Amino acid sequence: MGGVSQTEQPRPRRRRRPLRWAAGFLVLVAVAGYFFVQRASNGGGGTPYCTASVDPMDVGAGQATGQSYEMSPEQAANAATIAAVGVSRGMPDRAVTIALATAMQESMLRNLDHGDRDSLGLFQQRPSQGWGTPAQIMDPVYSAGIFYERLEEVKGYSRMPLTVAAQKVQMSAFPQAYAKHEPDATVLTTAFTGGGHLTCTGPAPARAGDPAKVRAELSRLVGKNGPHMLPAAPGGTAGAPADGTAREAEVTLVAKGGDGEAARRSGQALAMWAVANSRELGIARVSYSLSAWIAGADGDRWRGKDAAGAKDGAGDPRGAPPGQIRIFVRA
Structure with missing residues (x-):
C-alpha cells in the first residue's frame, strides 16, 4: 500500500504561544503605562476622573468601609446631584443608596437622551408612563426628585431588599440587575452624606x-x-x-x-x-x-x-x- 513513510512525514509546526503571550503582555504593559502617564499628568491636562472614598476609620459604613469608587466627572456630577436632592428632601441614606444603584443600572450615571422605547435620562423614565415631559426627565434634579417621590410611596421600602424597593418604583424587566450595584452605591452614599469624601x-x-x-x-x-x-x-x-x-x-x-x-x-x-x-x-x-x-x-x-x-x-x-x-x- 502506498503512503508516506515516517521519514517523509511533515514536521509539526512549532508552537509560538510563548511569543504571543509575551507580545500580549508587552501590549498590556504599554496600555497600563499610557493610562498611568495620563493619570500622573492630569494636573496639567490629562484625563480627569473622580473618586468617592469611604474613610478607613468609619465604622458606620458596613461593607463599604475603606473602599472607593472611580468615575468620570460627568458620572460624579450626576451621582452628586442624586445624593444632594435626596438629602435636601430629608431622605435617609438607604433611599439615596437605592436611587444611586438604580441610576447605575439604568444609565451608568449618564443622562441619556435615548433608551428602550421612550425611556430617557438617569433613571430611564418614560414620558408615556407619567414620569414627566422629556425636558423634565432630562433634568437630573427633576428626575431624581420624582424618583424619590415614587420611592416614598412604597411602604416600608427602607426594610426591603434593594432590588425589591427599586423594582416597585421602576417596574423593570430585569429587577435582579440592581443588586450588583449595591456595594458601589453604598460607597457613593457614604462619601456624599458623611464618613467619606469625593475628589x-x-x-x-x-x-x-x-x-x-x-x-x-x-x-x-x-x-x-x-x-x-x-x-x-x-x-x-x-x-x-x-x-x-x-x-x-x-x-x-x-x-x-x-x-x-x-x-x-x-x-x-x-x-x-x-x-x-x-x-x-x-x-x-x-x-x-x-x-x-x-x-x-x-x-x-x-x-x-x-x-x-x-x-x-x-x-x-x-x-x-x-x-x-x-x-x-x-x-
Whole structure:
C-alpha cells in the first residue's frame, strides 16, 4: 500500500504561544503605562476622573468601609446631584443608596437622551408612563426628585431588599440587575452624606465661572422641601490666593437652624456636589468642615486646616467655619 513513510512525514509546526503571550503582555504593559502617564499628568491636562472614598476609620459604613469608587466627572456630577436632592428632601441614606444603584443600572450615571422605547435620562423614565415631559426627565434634579417621590410611596421600602424597593418604583424587566450595584452605591452614599469624601483630579479651571449660575444651581438642589443649607447673599470677589492662582468670586452656603445632623448631611452633600461640578462650573476650591479641596495638582485630596500653609494652625483664610460651605469660583 502506498503512503508516506515516517521519514517523509511533515514536521509539526512549532508552537509560538510563548511569543504571543509575551507580545500580549508587552501590549498590556504599554496600555497600563499610557493610562498611568495620563493619570500622573492630569494636573496639567490629562484625563480627569473622580473618586468617592469611604474613610478607613468609619465604622458606620458596613461593607463599604475603606473602599472607593472611580468615575468620570460627568458620572460624579450626576451621582452628586442624586445624593444632594435626596438629602435636601430629608431622605435617609438607604433611599439615596437605592436611587444611586438604580441610576447605575439604568444609565451608568449618564443622562441619556435615548433608551428602550421612550425611556430617557438617569433613571430611564418614560414620558408615556407619567414620569414627566422629556425636558423634565432630562433634568437630573427633576428626575431624581420624582424618583424619590415614587420611592416614598412604597411602604416600608427602607426594610426591603434593594432590588425589591427599586423594582416597585421602576417596574423593570430585569429587577435582579440592581443588586450588583449595591456595594458601589453604598460607597457613593457614604462619601456624599458623611464618613467619606469625593475628589476630582484634572487641571484647575482655565476659564472664569459664573457665581450666579452656581448659586442658582444650589438653590435648585435645596429646593423648597425644608432645606438645611441656604445660599447666602452674593458676596464680592476675593483677591488672588497665596498660591498665585487666579482671582475668585465666593459663593457661601449657611446652615439653617443650627448645625445638627441634618445640616451636617446637607453640608456634606452640597460640598461634594461642588467638587463634582467644579470642571463644568469653574469652581477652583471648596472649603467645608475645617478642610479644603483645591482643583488642579491637589485635586486628589482634601487638605486639613493645619495643612493650608498658615502659621500657628490658623488655617486657610478661605477656610469655612462650622455651619458654612465656601465655594470659590474662578473670576
